[in-house]
Each structure stands twice: as structure tokens, then as C-alpha cells.
Amino acid sequence: MLSSQGVPTAVLEADQTVGGIARIVNYRGYLFDIGGHRFFTKWDAVEELWHEILGDKFLARPRLSRIYYRNRFFYYPLRPKDAPFGLGPVEATRMVASYLWAKALPEGPETNREQWVTHRFSRRP
Numbered sequence: 001m002l003s004s005q006g007v008p009t010a011v012l013e014a015d016q017t018v019g020g021i022a023r024i025v026n027y028r029g030y031l032f033d034i035g036g037h038r039f040f041t042k043w044d045a046v047e048e049l050w051h052e053i054l055g056d057k058f059l060a061r062p063r064l065s066r067i068y069y070r071n072r073f074f075y076y077p078l079r080p081k082d083a084p085f086g087l088g089p090v091e092a093t094r095m096v097a098s099y100l101w102a103k104a105l106p107e108g109p110e111t112n113r114e115q116w117v118t119h120r121f122s123r124r125p
């Protein structure tokens, strides 16, 4: 993006190849995604860059992600109506109460991943 605006840039890469955890590795003829495998962004400028680079190689595909929890599948991103049906009204009520508790009385500053998750989603899974 910078270079397209005429800004001089340099890429410094410690590995043998660029791409970080979003790269694809060829192992014995098989291609493996190390990390990222789907493009998703809320930034129009990033989306435009992908289209600019990939052109007609940009493939749109339907996506289905689910979390397997307590012998059931839950849609991800989560759908509110899944909780009462998937977990039962008692557990769903506990989770909502835990969430409201976390929002009303956040536990101290965020200095680690556990606190970051708890502040946003509460202690109860």
C-alpha cells in the first residue's frame, strides 16, 4: 500500500520466505496453510488491495464455522438463539448472568489473555 502511494519501503524478513503465519508451505508436493486461510476484513481499503492483487483469482466461497461443545455444534459467529436450545435454559441463563456480571464489574486491568477474554465474554464459557 505504501509503495503504491510512492513511499519508499523495505521488507525485512528473518525467515527464508515471506508470508509469516499466513504463508503456504509446499511439503512433498502438498500445500499447507500455516495459519490464515480465509480473507476477512472490515476495512474497505484492505479488501480493495486483495482484489487489486488477485484480480479474477479472488474466489468467493460460502463459509460455515462451528464450535463443538458438549456434544453439540454451535455456529460461529455465535447466534443468540443457539444458546437456549443448545445448552438448555438453565445454563444459558447462567451464561447471560455471567456476561452481565463481567460487563458491570470488570476484573481489574487487562494484562493477559485470560483477562482480555473474560472482560469481553465473561468467565463462564
Ligand SMILES: Cc1cc2nc3c(=O)[nH]c(=O)nc-3n(C[C@H](O)[C@H](O)[C@H](O)COP(=O)(O)OP(=O)(O)OC[C@H]3O[C@@H](n4cnc5c(N)ncnc54)[C@H](O)[C@@H]3O)c2cc1C
Pocket: 012, 013, 014, 015, 017, 018, 019, 020, 021, 022, 034, 035, 036, 037, 038, 039, 040
Ligand atoms: C491457525 C490459524 C488460522 C488463522 N486463520 C485466519 C483466517 O482464516 N483469516 C485471517 O484473516 N487470519 C487468520 N489467522 C491470523 C493471520 O494468519 C495472522 O493474523 C496474520 O498472518 C498475522 O500477520 P503478521 O504479519 O502480523 O505476523 P506474522 O504472520 O507472524 O509475520 C511476522 C513475520 O515477521 C518475521 N520476523 C519475526 N521477527 C523478525 C525479525 N527480528 N526480523 C525480520 N523479520 C522477522 C517472521 O519470520 C514472519 O514472517 C490465522 C492464524 C492462525 C495461527
